[in-house]
Amino acid sequence: MRKPKQIKTIADLTFDNLNANVGTEYGTGMLEDSLRTYGAGRSILADKNGKIIAGNKTAEMAGQIGIEDVEVVQVDGNRLVVVQRTDLDMDKDIRARELGIVDNRSGEVNLGWNPDALKQLAEAGVSLEKFWSKESLQELVGDVKPPDGFKEVDENIETEHTCPKCGFQWSGGK
Secondary structure (H helix, E strand, O other): OOOOOOOOEHHHOEOOOOOOEOOOHHHHHHHHHHHHHHOOOOOOEEOOOOEEEEOHHHHHHHHHOOOOEOOOOOOOOOOOOOOOOOOOOOOOOHHHHHHHHHHHHHHHHOOOEOHHHHHHHHHOOOOHHHOOOHHHHHHHHOOOOOOOOOOOOOOOOOEEEEOOOOOOEEEEOO
16 A cells, blocks of 8 residues: 655645636635634645645645645544644634634635536536536536446436435435
């Protein structure tokens, strides 16, 4: 088994060339202000080779403003990684509350989908239907060619479904 890549700085990471989020001018500014004002508050996610899965915009902005060092926590997906800020106290420091708000808000306003990247990802086999309704996806990327080997859905086949949370059962098809 190949050993994971040694990552010590942002320069050791590889940005996702098919990152579907192009960001927004407003959100990028908010992200920059947040990192400058409050510092880093959330981790990013990279694969075993150091290619960024989630957090491309955060890593890019951190590097641009001089936050170069990274701390890597290697996990296999079976543990939640907690980033603990030792300089903040939620009960005493208003900056901790503000960081919580700006973290959520900057993620919300710095999202701008790249239809070309989404289309390429779909053609490579990524199931975008998990994340958008058929109508929303059609509006966002247009027609997408199914991946090689894709079998058409047969609406005439009866299927059974069970909600994993509440156990409600229903049928589909026919």
